[in-house]
Amino acid sequence: MQKDSVLEMRGIYKSFYSVKALQDVDFTLREGEIHALMGENGAGKSTLIKVLTGVYAKDEGQIFLKGHEGPVNIKSPEEAQKAGISTVYQEITLCPNLTVAENMYIGRERSPITNWRRMNADANRILEALAIPAKAQQQLGTCSIAVQQMVAIARAVDMECKVLILDEPTSSLDESEVSKLFKLMLDLKSRGVGIIFVTHFLDQVYEVCDRITVLRDGHLIGEYAIENMPRVDLVSKMLGKELDDLSEIKSGDEGESSYGEVIYEADGLSSTATRSPFSFSIHKGEVNGFTGLLGSGRSECVRAIFGADRVTSGKVHMDGHDIKVSKPRDAMKHGIGYLPEDRKKDGIVGDLSVRENIILALQVMKGFFGPISRAQAEAFADEYIKLLDIKTASTDTPIKSLSGGNQQKVILARWLLTNPQYLILDEPTRGIDIGTKIEIQKLVLKLASEGKSVTFISSEIDEMLRTCSRLIVMRDGKEVGELSGSDLTQSKIMNTIAGGAR
Amino acid sequence: MSIDKTPSIGLQKASGLFRRQIFIPLAALIVLILFNLIADPSFFEISYGTNSAGNPVLSGYLITILDNASELAILAIGMTLVTAASGGQDISVGAAIAISGSVVLRVLCGDNPRPDEMQASILTAFLISCVVSMLFGAFNGTLVAYFNIQPMIATLILYTAGRSIAAWINNNRLPIISDPSFGYFGTFIPGIPIPTPIFIAIICMAIIALVLKFTTLGLYAQSVGINPNSAKLNGINPAFIKFITYVIMGLCVAVAGFIKVTRFSTINYSVVALDIEMDAILAVALGGNALSGGKFSMVSSILGAYVIQFLTTTLFKFNVSSSALPAYKAVVVIVLVVLSAPTVRETLKKAWNRLRAGSPARKEA
Numbered sequence: 133m134q135k136d137s138v139l140e141m142r143g144i145y146k147s148f149y150s151v152k153a154l155q156d157v158d159f160t161l162r163e164g165e166i167h168a169l170m171g172e173n174g175a176g177k178s179t180l181i182k183v184l185t186g187v188y189a190k191d192e193g194q195i196f197l198k199g200h201e202g203p204v205n206i207k208s209p210e211e212a213q214k215a216g217i218s219t220v221y222q223e224i225t226l227c228p229n230l231t232v233a234e235n236m237y238i239g240r241e242r243s244p245i246t247n248w249r250r251m252n253a254d255a256n257r258i259l260e261a262l263a264i265p266a267k268a269q270q271q272l273g274t275c276s277i278a279v280q281q282m283v284a285i286a287r288a289v290d291m292e293c294k295v296l297i298l299d300e301p302t303s304s305l306d307e308s309e310v311s312k313l314f315k316l317m318l319d320l321k322s323r324g325v326g327i328i329f330v331t332h333f334l335d336q337v338y339e340v341c342d343r344i345t346v347l348r349d350g351h352l353i354g355e356y357a358i359e360n361m362p363r364v365d366l367v368s369k370m371l372g373k374e375l376d377d378l379s380e381i382k383s384g385d386e387g388e389s390s391y392g393e394v395i396y397e398a399d400g401l402s403s404t405a406t407r408s409p410f411s412f413s414i415h416k417g418e419v420n421g422f423t424g425l426l427g428s429g430r431s432e433c434v435r436a437i438f439g440a441d442r443v444t445s446g447k448v449h450m451d452g453h454d455i456k457v458s459k460p461r462d463a464m465k466h467g468i469g470y471l472p473e474d475r476k477k478d479g480i481v482g483d484l485s486v487r488e489n490i491i492l493a494l495q496v497m498k499g500f501f502g503p504i505s506r507a508q509a510e511a512f513a514d515e516y517i518k519l520l521d522i523k524t525a526s527t528d529t530p531i532k533s534l535s536g537g538n539q540q541k542v543i544l545a546r547w548l549l550t551n552p553q554y555l556i557l558d559e560p561t562r563g564i565d566i567g568t569k570i571e572i573q574k575l576v577l578k579l580a581s582e583g584k585s586v587t588f589i590s591s592e593i594d595e596m597l598r599t600c601s602r603l604i605v606m607r608d609g610k611e612v613g614e615l616s617g618s619d620l621t622q623s624k625i626m627n628t629i630a631g632g633a634r
Numbered sequence: 635m636s637i638d639k640t641p642s643i644g645l646q647k648a649s650g651l652f653r654r655q656i657f658i659p660l661a662a663l664i665v666l667i668l669f670n671l672i673a674d675p676s677f678f679e680i681s682y683g684t685n686s687a688g689n690p691v692l693s694g695y696l697i698t699i700l701d702n703a704s705e706l707a708i709l710a711i712g713m714t715l716v717t718a719a720s721g722g723q724d725i726s727v728g729a730a731i732a733i734s735g736s737v738v739l740r741v742l743c744g745d746n747p748r749p750d751e752m753q754a755s756i757l758t759a760f761l762i763s764c765v766v767s768m769l770f771g772a773f774n775g776t777l778v779a780y781f782n783i784q785p786m787i788a789t790l791i792l793y794t795a796g797r798s799i800a801a802w803i804n805n806n807r808l809p810i811i812s813d814p815s816f817g818y819f820g821t822f823i824p825g826i827p828i829p830t831p832i833f834i835a836i837i838c839m840a841i842i843a844l845v846l847k848f849t850t851l852g853l854y855a856q857s858v859g860i861n862p863n864s865a866k867l868n869g870i871n872p873a874f875i876k877f878i879t880y881v882i883m884g885l886c887v888a889v890a891g892f893i894k895v896t897r898f899s900t901i902n903y904s905v906v907a908l909d910i911e912m913d914a915i916l917a918v919a920l921g922g923n924a925l926s927g928g929k930f931s932m933v934s935s936i937l938g939a940y941v942i943q944f945l946t947t948t949l950f951k952f953n954v955s956s957s958a959l960p961a962y963k964a965v966v967v968i969v970l971v972v973l974s975a976p977t978v979r980e981t982l983k984k985a986w987n988r989l990r991a992g993s994p995a996r997k998e999a
Contacts, residue, residue, distance in 0.1 A: 440867055461869035470867060478863045483929045484856060492857065495850055496869040503850045546868075 133196045137162050138294050138326040139184075139217075144193035146179055153179040154190075157352045159345055161295060161326040163198075166317060168337045168358075169330045171347035171370055172537075172565035177330050180347070181297055185212040185219050198294060218288030222300035222563070223476075226284055228273030232259070232266050236287045258290050259283075262316055278309030282316055289320060296320065297328045300563060302336060306591075314340050332565060333592075334363055346370055371567055392416030394449075395585050396437075396468070396554050401446030403436035407609025409446060412437070414554065419576055419586045421596045424606035424629055430589055431473050433606070434556045437587075438463045438470040451553075464497055469547035473558040473589070475536070479543045482532035486524050487513040489531045490545045497550060516545035521571070537564035544572070554585045561590060573599050593625055605629055655922035657979075659937040662920065662970050666944050670695075670951075677951060682827065687814070692827045695947055703943030704831035705731075705890040708838045709910065710917040710939040712883030714930050719855040719879040720778050721927030722785025723915045727887050729796020730770055731907035734891030736800040737763040739809045739901055742816070747809040756816060764888040770796075771884020772877070779876035793911075801903040811899045820896030831893045838889060839936060846932060855879060859927030913942050920970055941970075 133140055139161040146154040154176045161167050171177050182188045184195065186206035194203035197215055206212045209219075226235040233255035237246075255268035264282045266275050272283060281301050288296055298317070302310045317327055317340055329341060337344065337358075344361060346353040346369045353369050395416045402409040410433055414420055422430035435441050437448075439457040448455050450466050457463045463470070472478035481489055491509045498504065504512070513527040520541040524534055531542055540560060547555055557576065561569040576586050576599050590596050596603060597620055605613040605628040613628040670677040680694035709727055716724050741762050744753035752759075770792060777788035811817075819830050846852045854875050857865040862872040890910075895901050919925055920941055921934030949962050972978055 438867075459869075459871070460867055461871075464869045472864075472867055477861075478867050481857045481861045481864050483860045484853075488853060488856075492853070493868045495853060500849050500851070500854075503848065503853070 133198075134160070134162075138198040140196040141180070141184065142194045142196070144180065144183060144195075145191040146183055146188060147191060153350050154183070155350050157193075157347065157350070158355075159352075160355065161328060162343075163326055164321050164324045165342045166321055166327045166329055166340050168341040168344045169328055169347070170337065170344055170366070171353075172567050175347040175370070175565075176350040177347055178299070179350075181219070181299060181328070181330065184295075185209050185217060185297070213291060213293075216292065216294040217297065218291055218293035218295070219297040219299060220281065220284045220288055220301055226272055226280065226287075228271070228280075230272060231269050232272050232275070232283050233268035235272050235283060236290060240291065254290075255286075258286050262286055262289065262319065264316070276309065278305045278312060281305070281313060285313075285316060285320075289325070293325065295326050295328065297330070299330045300332065302331060302333060310336065332563060334366065337366075338363065367566060370565075392583065395451060397449040398437060399447045399449075401433075401436050401443070401448065403432065403441040403443045405432040405441040406436050407432070410436075410611055412604070414585045414587065416553075416585055417580050417583045418602065419580045419588055419600050420602040420604065421588045421590070421600035422604050422606060423589070423593065423596055423625060428606040428629075429609035430606045431558055432609070434470065434558055434587060434589065438468055438556060440470065440472075461496065464493065464550065464552075467551075467553035469493070469550055469552035469555045471540075471543055471547055471555070471557045471560055473562075475540055475543065475562075480531045480539050483530055485528045486517070486522070486531050486534070486542055487527040489542050490516055490549060493546045494549045512549055513545075516542075516549060519548075520545055520575075537568035540564055540572070541568070544575070552584065554587075555579065556587045556589075558589045559591065560588070561592070561595060569595070593622055596625075597622065655931040656934045656937065658922050658970065658973055659920050659934050659941050661973075662941045663937065663944065666941065666948060670948060674951075677948075685822065687822075687824070689822050689824045690827045691822055691829075695951060697829065699940065699943050699947045700832050701829040702831075702947070703940045704835035705893050705907065706910065706913055706917060706943060707835045707936050707939040708886050708890045708893075709914040710921075710935045711838060711842045711932065712879075712886035713911075713914040713918050714921070714923060714932055714935040715851070715855055715879040716785070716883050717915075717918050717923060717925055718859045718927055718930040720785050720876045721859055721925075722778070723911070723918075723925065724774060724789045724880065724883050725786055725911045725915075726770075726774060726789040726792035726796055727883070727890075727911040727914060728907045728909060729793050729800070730767060730884070730887045731891040731894055731910065732797045732800035732901070732903050733770060733803065734763040734767040734888045735895035735901045735906060736803040736903065737766045738892060738895050739811065740803050742811055743804075743809040747804070747807040748812070749809075750812070752811065752813055752816070756819070760888070760892050763891060764885060767888035767891065768881050768884040771881045771887070774883075775877035775880030778880060779873040797903050800901075804901075808900055808902070816896055817899050818896070820893055820898070831897075834889065834893060838886070842932060851878075852930075852932075856929050860929070914939070916967060917942055 137160050139159070141157065141159040144154050144157045144159075145152075157176065157180060159169075159180065169177050169180070179188065183190045184206070186208045189207070195206065196202075197204050197217075200215070204215060206215060206217070212219075227238070230238065233252045236255050236258070237251050252268040259266055259268065262282070262285075264279065264286055266279050266283060272280060275283065285296070285298070302313060305313065314336075317329070321327060329337070331337060341358055343355060343357055344366065345355045346366070348370060356366075392415055394413050397413040399411050400409040401412070407429055412433070422433060424430050432441070436443060436446075437457070439459045439462055443458050448457055455462070455466050457466070457468075460470070481492065484492075487509050490513045491504050494512070495504050510527060516522065517524060517527065522534075522541045522545065523538050531539055534542065544560065560572050573595065576588055579586055588596065588599050600620075602614065602616040603620060603625060604611055605615065605625065607629060615624060615628065677695050680692055680696060682690065682692055685691045713723060713727070716722070738759045741754050741759035742752045742756070743749050774789050774792060777783045777791070778785050781788075818824075819834070821829065823830055854865070854870050857868070857870060858872040858875045865872050865875075890907070894906055915925070917938035918935050920938035921931060921936075923930045923935060945963060945966055946959065949959055950956075954962050
C-alpha cells in the first residue's frame with residue numbers, strides 16, 4: 133500500500149449469475165483528493181461502490197484501508213461506516229420529518245439516553261464549521277435539496293470518515309447549489325478526506341476533481357490526472373469510441389428554418405402550480421425548449437400543457453380546434469405525450485414489468501374495456517426494446533431492476549408507442565450516461581424530421597443547443613425571453629437566464 | 635395472474651416455482667393434504683346419500699371445505715383488489731355482510747318477521763342488497779380515495795356501526811324465511827348433490843377472471859397501488875380506481891352475505907360472518923400479495939382462502955374445540971406467513987439452488 137493513499141482496491145471481481153459486473157478492477161484513492169469515478173450506466177461504478185461499502189460481497193480481490201494491517205473484509209454498510217467509509221447517495225436517504233440534528237445523529241447514539249441539548253449544540257457547531265445554511269432544530273424537510281445533501285455529508289463527516297463517497301449528489305441541484313456543495317467538498321479535501329465523486333456531469337468533474345478513474349463494461353480503462361485528460365478523450369474513453377456521433381447531431385440541426393403549421397397553441401394557460409399565465413405555441417416538426425434554473429417554472433409550464441396539475445385558465449388550440457385539457461387523459465387523446473421530470477416518482481411503475489410499463493399509456497388510451505392482449509403487448513415491447521436498444525433480461529423483468537438510462541428508454545417507448553403528435557420531454561437525459569444521452573438527442577431530432585413536435589427540457593444548456601431550434605427562457609415563473617437562430621448561443625442564454633444584467 | 639414461460643425442465647420449473655407467488659398457498663395446501671392423508675385417509679372420503687329433505691347430497695370433509703370456503707373465496711376477490719389499489723384493507727366486510735343479509739331478509743319479509751310467503755322475489759331481494767352493499771362500499775371508497783383516509787380507519791367506521799345498522803334494518807327482530815326455495819342458495823338445490831355455494835363461488839371466480847381478462851382493471855389497480863403519480867400521468871384516475879375497488883368489494887360482500895343468510899334462512903346480527911374480514915385479509919396475505927398494495931395474484935388469494943378453510947376443517951376434524959380453534963390456527967398462520975415473507979423465500983431459493991448445484995444428477999423434483 134502506497135504511503136499517501138487512504139484506500140486501495142486491487143483486482144476486484146464481481147459477477148451476478150452470468151453477468152460479469154466487475155473484472156479485475158483496481159482503484160486507488162489518495163489522501164485529500166477528489167477522485168471522479170466515471171463510466172456509462174452499467175459500466176460498474178455502482179457495483180464497485182457497493183462492493184466497497186459492503187452491500188455486495190466481492191468474488192475476488194483485496195481492499196486495503198489506511199490504518200488497517202493487510203486486506204480488510206467489509207461485510208456490511210455498518211462495518212464500512214465503522215472503518216471510516218461514508219456514502220451520500222443521489223436520493224436523500226435521511227428522514228425529512230426529523231430535525232437536522234436528529235438526522236445527523238440517528239442510528240449512532242452512544243447511550244440509550246439522548247442529551248438533546250448537547251446533540252443540537254454539536255450539530256450546530258459542525259454545520260457552522262462546514263458553512264451549511266441550516267439550523268440543528270430545523271425540520272430537515274424544510275431545507276432545500278442541496279442543504280439536505282449537505283446535511284447528509286455533514287453526518288458522514290462527523291463520523292470521522294476518511295473516505296467519502298458521493299454518488300451523483302448534484303443531479304437534482306441547480307448551479308448555485310452545486311457551487312455550494314463544491315465549496316464544501318473542497319473544504320473537506322483540505323482536511324485530508326478522500327472523496328470519490330460519481331457523476332455524469334463533465335463540467336463538474338473538471339471543476340473540482342483531481343483524478344479520474346474510468347470504467348467501461350466492468351473493466352478498468354485507466355486512471356488519469358485531470359490535467360492530462362482533455363474532455364473529448366475522456367468521453368471517448370467512456371464510450372469506447374471516437375466522438376463522431378456528437379458532431380453528427382449538431383450538423384443535423386442546421387438548415388431547418390421552415391416548419392409546418394402551428395400544431396399546438398396555448399393562450400394565457402395557467403394551472404394550480406404555475407405562478408403566472410403563459411402563452412406558447414409550437415409548429416409541426418419543431419423542437420423547442422424551456423430553459424431556466426431549477427424552480428424557474430419550466431416544468432410547471434409543461435405540466436400545465438399536459439394537464440398534470442389542475443388547469444385553472446387559458447385557451448388551447450390544437451390542429452385548428454379549440455380543445456380542453458383538464459387532465460392527462462384529455463391531453464393524451466389529442467396526441468400529447470409527457471415524459472415527466474422525476475423518473476422514479478412520476479415515470480416508472482416500479483414493480484410492473486418492462487412490458488406493462490411500455491404499454492401503459494397506450495392501454496389507457498384504448499380504454500378500460502380494450503385490454504391489449506398478452507401477445508400484442510409482447511410484440512410492442514419487443515419492437516421498442518429493439519428500436520431503443522433497451523437492455524433488459526426479458527419483457528417480464530420489473531422495470532425497477534433496470535438501470536436509470538434503460539428505465540428512461542422504457543418511458544420513452546411508452547410514449548412513442550402512443551404515436552403522439554406532440555411530445556414533451558422533461559429532463560429526459562438526467563442522470564443517464566452519455567451514450568444514452570446522445571441516443572435520446574438523436575431520437576428527438578429524428579422525431580422532428582418525421583413531422584412530430586417536441587418540447588425538450590434539460591438542465592444542460594449545450595444539450596438544448598444541440599437539439600432545440602427555439603428556446604423559451606424562464607425565470608421566477610415567467611417567460612423572460614425567446615431565443616432562436618443566431619441568438620442560440622451559450623452566453624446569450626446565460627445572459628437571458630440571469631436577466632441580461634451580467 | 636401471469637403465465638410463466640420457463641423451460642419445461644423439471645428442476646428449473648421447481649426453482650422458478652419458489653419465486654412464483656402461488657408457491658406458498660400451493661405448498662400449504664399440499665402439506666395439509668399430506669398431513670390428512672397420513673393422519674386419517676378417511677378425510678378424503680366422499681359419500682353419497684340423502685339429506686333430511688330427501689334430496690341426494692354428497693357429503694365428506696372435502697365437500698365441507700369447498701362449501702364453507704365459498705364466502706371467504708368471494709371476499710378474497712374483493713379484498714385483493716382493495717389491497718392492490720389502496721394499499722390497505724377493508725375491515726368492515728363482516729359487519730357489511732350483516733347489513734346485506736339483513737337487507738335481503740327485510741325485503742323478503744316486509745314488516746312481518748315470520749311471513750308465510752315472501753313479499754318479493756328472491757332475485758329482487760338479492761339485487762337490492764347488492765345496491766345497498768355497493769353504496770356502503772362507495773362510502774368506504776369515498777373516504778379512502780377522495781378524503782385520503784387510511785383504509786383501516788375509514789372502514790373502522792362501518793366495522794363499528796355495521797351490525798347495529800343490520801339490526802336496525804329489521805327493527806332488531808330476527809326474521810325467519812320458511813319458504814324452502816330460499817334455502818336452495820345456501821344448501822342444496824333438489825336433485826343436485828353439490829352444495830349451491832360452491833357454484834356461486836365458481837360463478838364469482840369466472841366473473842372476476844373475465845373482468846381481469848377483458849378489462850384493464852388489473853393493470854390499473856396495480857399501477858395505482860405501485861405508483862399513483864405515474865398512473866395519473868398516464869391518464870389513469872387513481873382516486874376513481876381506488877373508489878371502484880371498494881364498490882366491487884361491496885358487491886362481493888353482497889354475494890357472501892346472500893350465501894350466509896340462505897344457509898340458515900335467518901340471521902344473527904352479532905355473530906354472522908364474525909371476524910371474516912381477518913380471514914379474508916389473511917387469504918390475501920397467504921397468497922403472497924403485499925398488503926401494502928401493488929402487484930397481486932388473484933389465483934393465489936383465492937387459493938389462500940381455500941387453504942384457510944382447509945385448515946379450519948382439519949382442526950375441527952381433530953376435535954379441536956371451537957373456542958381453542960383460533961389459537962391453533964394462529965400457530966399455523968405464523969408458519970405460513972413467515973414462509974411467505976420475501977426474505978425467507980429468497981433464502982429458500984438459495985438453499986434450493988445450492989442443493990441443485992450439489993446434485994448434478996438431475997432428478998425430477
